[in-house]
Amino acid sequence: DRSFPYATSPPDKLLGGLLPDGLDERSCRSRYESSMYRRNPGRRPSPLLIAKLRKHEELQRRCGPNTNAYNLAIEQLRAGKSAGSPECKYVVSISYRGLGNRILAAASAFLYAVLTERALLVDPSNKMDELFCEPFPGTTWLLPRDFPLASYTNFSIDTAESYGNMLRNKVLSADAPPAELPAFAYLHLDHDYGHEDKMFFCDDDQRLLSNVQWLLMRTDLYTVPGLFLITAFQEELDALFPERDAAFHHLARYLFYPTNHVWGLVTRYYRAYLARADLRVGIQVRNFDPRHAQSPHVLRQITSCVWREKVLPEVLATGEHAAPATPGAARSTAVLMTSLRPWYYERIKGMYWDHATATGEDVSVHQPSHEGQQQFGKRSHDGRAWAEMYLLSLCDVLVTSGWSTFGYVAQGLGGVAPWVLHKQPANLTAAPDPPCFRDVSMEPCFHAPHVYDCKMKRGLDTGEVLPHVRHCQDVSWGLKLV
């Protein structure tokens, strides 16, 4: 049946209770229309996760901007001291780096906020306000522009108020009474962070941080696997996510919906190029090394991956034809490619035009944009990137590039464990062999975990502690939930 929409029963608009009722449908069409565009309904959220989210939405309303509690907390921040037992505590997620990084960072900050009963406020810079719908009913998740710590977007590893520097300089100590704690701490959880910053992932440090009213978090990482290693959070995390490999899947489908402008980019493209195909295959090509922007070895890596793993049909030698078929009767596959450059797309599209497929299937190849290079702070660029991530997430099968957070977001939203192209070494002389592997789960990889035993105070391979927190295949020292 090729009718569209293909949902046979009414689509489950609220995703099994994951999404709250009562958000305005017109101002964020993607939230309610997405389920019509997805063939894969995704995993079901646990009743405890649903209950916790409803409770957290109530906290966001009670503590969010323009409430008494928020105004009091801002006064406390101006005064420079943490309140003894404040009504509300906060975590501010600083937005920086590429869109994939920003999404993983906001998801990580959100889960931390839920676990520690803090309101999450998202730094509106980098167009976060124009790309994403508001997730919480009756309040905003955007940090107001008049936030008093004006320089927070420049906080770095050197900032004196970072948790790591305050520990190192003994400004903070575990036995300090709450009234002597500073009003805020900056959590530098960036890929370049140091040992003291990483103490964030230890139980004693979480106890200390729980009395600091404002936490400002900068990360470009998916820190959720690290939260699973903190004993104090484990029981609750196990209850919220009985399927650990779906943690980001639920967080992403709860938090991230394209605004109407971006949703227009997604849906027009989907309906025109992808909707009628029998199968949609997404291929995300991310070349971290500019020398690989047009590499025959990388091209061979992609084709040998999709052929070997039977993701796409092989092509016959020129001149050969598979059995003639009535036009439109053959099974059809639409390939959605995303990349900053057009080279691989042009080659693969040409290949399926020049040659018949061995199976007689029709293969069409599409790539929405080729932006040339990563750009910062440009609205149309980020909007396209977000639309392409979302389009990938609507595909039935995914081939992604290892190391790329862009691909991680697509696989998590889509609920698909991808085929992953191995990252190419700098001096590439042949296609990597094997070209790709099937990922064990759809979860993103935490690229820079702490390798430390908080209790014994010594080094520890944190990929060997819990059965569901393992090393990643693409980034061998990274951690992922399985």
Ligand code: GDP
């Ligand atoms: P990562 O660097 O691969 O981990 O992914 P990020 O999303 O964090 O950063 C890469 C940025 O480069 C994206 O946010 C986009 O701005 C841009 N980019 C990379 N690949 C693509 C692509 O396939 N399509 C588009 N439109 N932009 C891309």
